[in-house]
Amino acid sequence: MYRDRLRMPALWSKVMSPEQAATLFRDGMVVGMSGFTRAGDAKEVPVALAERAATDPLKITLLTGASLGNDIDRILSDAGVIARRMPFQVDPGLRRRINNGEVMFIDQHLSETVEMLRSRQLGPIDLAVIEATAITEEGHIVPTTSVGNSASFAILAERIIIEINLNHPAALEGLHDIYIPTYRPHRDPIPVVSARSRIGMTAIPIDPAKIAAIVITQKNDSTARIDPPDDDTRAIAGHLSDLFLHEVKKGRMGLTLQPMQSGIGAIANAVLTGFVDSPFHGLTMYSEVLQDSTFELFDAGKLDFASGCSITVSGAWYDRAILGIESYKPQLILRPQEISNHPEVIRRLGVIAINTALECDIYGNVNSTHVNGTHMMNGIGGSGDFARNAHMAIFVTKSLAKGGAISSIVPMVPHVDHNEHDVDVIVTECGLADLRGLAPRERAECVIGNCAHPSYREALLDYYRAAVRRGGQTPHLLEEAFAWHVRARETGSMRLPIGGLVSTTP
């Protein structure tokens, strides 16, 4: 029944059970697995590996595209299999082990992992485990709902295990555009000149002799849990729409805007959904993850084309977007994350990048990753790839967290993922700070006045005014810069029971 998916007869003999495939792992191996934000991950072999580890302990370095679904990261880390992990994760169980120091987590820009593998600054990859829609007549791999780092993992790996997942529609074939940059010192320009550019092959070209095992699976991707838009996210979308209209009025762009990128999560998804009822049309996306909003915008006739490296939708959209992929295919491309997130292409296309901040400081520095400056949440993901090279780098966040106990606008962020040089616009439900061309003191007044929640605004101004009395390009009171975070760590809240939040003596 799967032979239309395994079109090279010489490989039929490689079909085996997940348990048999799991015997191919060795202690200390560097393993590259497919999977990007719950899409296109290998689903059976990792579970079999975890089961094997119960009686035959082993540890590996696990590389992926981004996060995995189907609890794979939890199952593998609970089994003690993961010694090192890169470049991204979102699993609560793995996160706990990372923050305990049990798992070494290397938090990387998503465009850089395979660049470092290719130049042998990381690796080598011993084994790749790749989910496939099919294996072609030539033994090449047709990916599924994500490309992520799968192409380079497969090309660079010593041996490859392939999971052919029959639940994915055969119509996924043709969706992908596999392009690997040529090797230095003679690298050619990457010829992507629009979101629509097709520059590569529809399958991953490998030597089929490297295929060590093929496992047939029938299991869906985990769907995304996306909160519906609320008043705050609608307000954020409204402020952004106003900004883009302002840009159009100034003649800086037309109503088709410029290619858009949006980070994962509820706020970014809601922002894009907000475009359904906007005057913008003929939009394109040059993004990383394509979420529900991509398909809503297609259906609303607002979006002309979307390029990404994975499709990650909620349960409500799964049947329509994934099983019904055929109807969206003419408007979609999935690329390797190295290309979807490549500085060269992002800068060339002039991408408008919208990503979520954990918190921002008054000068526009952004923390995307570390709770209280120390504990990893997920990872920087592609936000740095996009923000650093975008036409306009926008960060969105609600102004409050934990019922108001935490302000997302703080005097100083205790971890910097994106610094003031790379942050153009900050948006909360309270308002929008357009920081382009502003010096730090001007940025502070704009961020506090427009983005901070009114209940924290006075305290931020107190801090800022006291800092300014000491002078400097970027005034700060270093002895008080983290007072809010220290208080939050000790009491659960950034607020003082009574009185001002910070002293105002210089």
Place this chain on the structure above:
Amino acid sequence: MYRDRLRMPALWSKVMSPEQAATLFRDGMVVGMSGFTRAGDAKEVPVALAERAATDPLKITLLTGASLGNDIDRILSDAGVIARRMPFQVDPGLRRRINNGEVMFIDQHLSETVEMLRSRQLGPIDLAVIEATAITEEGHIVPTTSVGNSASFAILAERIIIEINLNHPAALEGLHDIYIPTYRPHRDPIPVVSARSRIGMTAIPIDPAKIAAIVITQKNDSTARIDPPDDDTRAIAGHLSDLFLHEVKKGRMGLTLQPMQSGIGAIANAVLTGFVDSPFHGLTMYSEVLQDSTFELFDAGKLDFASGCSITVSGAWYDRAILGIESYKPQLILRPQEISNHPEVIRRLGVIAINTALECDIYGNVNSTHVNGTHMMNGIGGSGDFARNAHMAIFVTKSLAKGGAISSIVPMVPHVDHNEHDVDVIVTECGLADLRGLAPRERAECVIGNCAHPSYREALLDYYRAAVRRGGQTPHLLEEAFAWHVRARETGSMRLPIGGLVSTTP
């Protein structure tokens, strides 16, 4: 006598005195001036402008390539002419006004300024003041010792003042390669595929009708003050040479290495000079400023080709490098800083980027700009353009400053210009920390063990161990993270009179 330098006779009537040209400025104008790290700045018109301002006050927004020589930034800021300044400066007088809040300084990645001007997110440019070697038969501008942002300033400006500087050798003509990226949404790849690639024109193409004034000058560029190598910088160069030899042994590169970039200043210059006595040869540079070391390496037969956006040498090299430019010309290109620093090209070529840090923290975050986190030194310059996109991003610093009162390795940097995601290697005279593929806890042990001065090592370990007891991906004690900087601000030294530097209670 200057008519061979002003080859379009229709423009002869535009020749005037600096004082006459200075009347073209209006209060509130946005002015783009040539000049990049003391090379190729306009020298007479800015002084005449400052003189005019004494009786006829006016304020402008001043954009340049990078820093200016001939005390122009001091003279203009003393005259109260500069209201806003971007993207870089090094002048002590201007710096004081910036830190006082009198001048708004926008500290930008050097590749981004003209990108924002072209997309009209900054600007428009009312007036450009450009130093030229010559004006061609077509009325096009031949730059001098830097290109910087001059090409885009001239192309985008409403009107242009040109200073033809007869002190610069006519042989500079032909050295420059002027290429402006095409406009979005139809931008082509930038066709630079090696340091040698010539992709543009040797002069800046403008409509000569925009030329409002031509001033003839005869004044040299300010020369660079570069400290000679000392034991520390020699040790840093030695560690780097060992690293590169290691890369060669691992088969990751050959003895020609990959194109090198080096930041300005004594340490970076000394590091490159160190290559004179190394086994490496056939080197190329794809850099920003070409300093003395570039010419030393040419003369030693080590360097095959250098691409930069300015030539800034010390007095000892001025006659040979600048006046004797003819003999180096076949091995040199000067490009717009947008191209010399372009993410697309840096990533494509796989540049090895060596830049100077003010201080680094134990996790590898780098402060390049802000003394004690608040007071601007110079600006981020091109360090972010290069570090973020390099094959290998290296930061160098001496482990101590101010006679040992300040450690350049600190628990947490109070200003982040380059975060851990972008920093591959840190080098001090004590040793080298190769951070590639390491998680933050591993980075900390490596940075403290290899790079910190022995007299601060124990205190850093105390801090780190206490932080680790609290857990986290990137352990910190937020209430103590800046204790060293606070002490330095209050006492002039990071050291405690007696006992440990930080508490060790979690």
